[in-house]
Amino acid sequence: EDKVVQSPLSLVVHEGDTVTLNCSYEVTNFRSLLWYKQEKKAPTFLFMLTSSGIEKKSGRLSSILDKKELFSILNITATQTGDSAIYLCAGGVIQGAQKLVFGQGTRLTINP
Amino acid sequence: GAVVSQHPSWVICKSGTSVKIECRSLDFQATTMFWYRQFPKQSLMLMATSNEGSKATYEQGVEKDKFLINHASLTLSTLTVTSAHPEDSSFYICSTRESTDTQYFGPGTRLTVL
Numbered sequence A: 001e002d003k004v005v006q007s008p009l010s011l012v013v014h015e016g017d018t019v020t021l022n023c024s025y026e027v028t029n030f031r032s033l034l035w036y037k038q039e040k041k042a043p044t045f046l047f048m049l050t051s052s053g054i055e056k057k058s059g060r061l062s063s064i065l066d067k068k069e070l071f072s073i074l075n076i077t078a079t080q081t082g083d084s085a086i087y088l089c090a091g092g093v094i095q096g097a098q099k100l101v102f103g104q105g106t107r108l109t110i111n112p
Numbered sequence B: 001g002a003v004v005s006q007h008p009s010w011v012i013c014k015s016g017t018s019v020k021i022e023c024r025s026l027d028f029q030a031t032t033m034f035w036y037r038q039f040p041k042q043s044l045m046l047m048a049t050s051n052e053g054s055k056a057t058y059e060q061g062v063e064k065d066k067f068l069i070n071h072a073s074l075t076l077s078t079l080t081v082t083s084a085h086p087e088d089s090s091f092y093i094c095s096t097r098e099s100t101d102t103q104y105f106g107p108g109t110r111l112t113v114l
Helices: none
Strands: A005-006 A012-013 A017-025 A030-038 A044-049 A057-058 A063-068 A073-078 A085-093 A097-101 A106-111 B006-008 B011-012 B019-025 B030-036 B045-051 B067-073 B077-080 B090-097 B103-105 B108-113
Touching: A005 A085, A005 A097, A005 A106, A012 A017, A017 A030, A017 A085, A017 A106, A030 A063, A030 A073, A030 B067, A044 A063, A057 B103, A073 A085, A097 B045, B006 B090, B011 B019, B011 B090, B019 B030, B019 B090, B019 B108, B030 B077, B045 B067
Parallel strands: A012 A106, B011 B108
Antiparallel strands: A005 A017, A017 A073, A030 A044, A030 A085, A057 A063, A063 A073, A085 A097, A085 A106, B006 B019, B019 B077, B030 B045, B030 B090, B067 B077, B090 B103, B090 B108
């Protein structure tokens, strides 16, 4: 059975700290790893990673994939209160159209 | 990224009634859409893959007769929860898939069945 596991499940830090969120996956027919940010409603897309070792960056957020060890990390530097959200990672599975298998999410809280 | 809308954003209904949720792809033609369900404090669970002009593909454990999916056009997919019960109360989210395989999500529909 396809499985995506995120850690930690919950994280509370102070504004300005750097955080690293982890995602490991066991997915057959793996194609890509996606990160999303979910605030009050539906998830918003952050990154899609398909190649090992190539960092993707967007402002203070960055992510990298290790296809040998089957994990990905999401880094957020200089955190702000607006970064408080649930961060979801998902393994993309080739099954006709690619479908996503989501992890449980990491609830990140940034205190001022 | 793709822009996806859902309607309604929330709905309350009585047990035994049917509820239809619409998912629209506003800025591109989506041959494939996905329907997810999210229970409180849980992650998104894929329910089914909606294919334009053909039958939906349901995930294991999802009753196709209870969750009717229609994808009649390239911009609209609908999910009908038939004979809803309180245990069907959940957050239902649709997504569309761009050519890069990235999925973009609608704002979700919160269903409460009394």
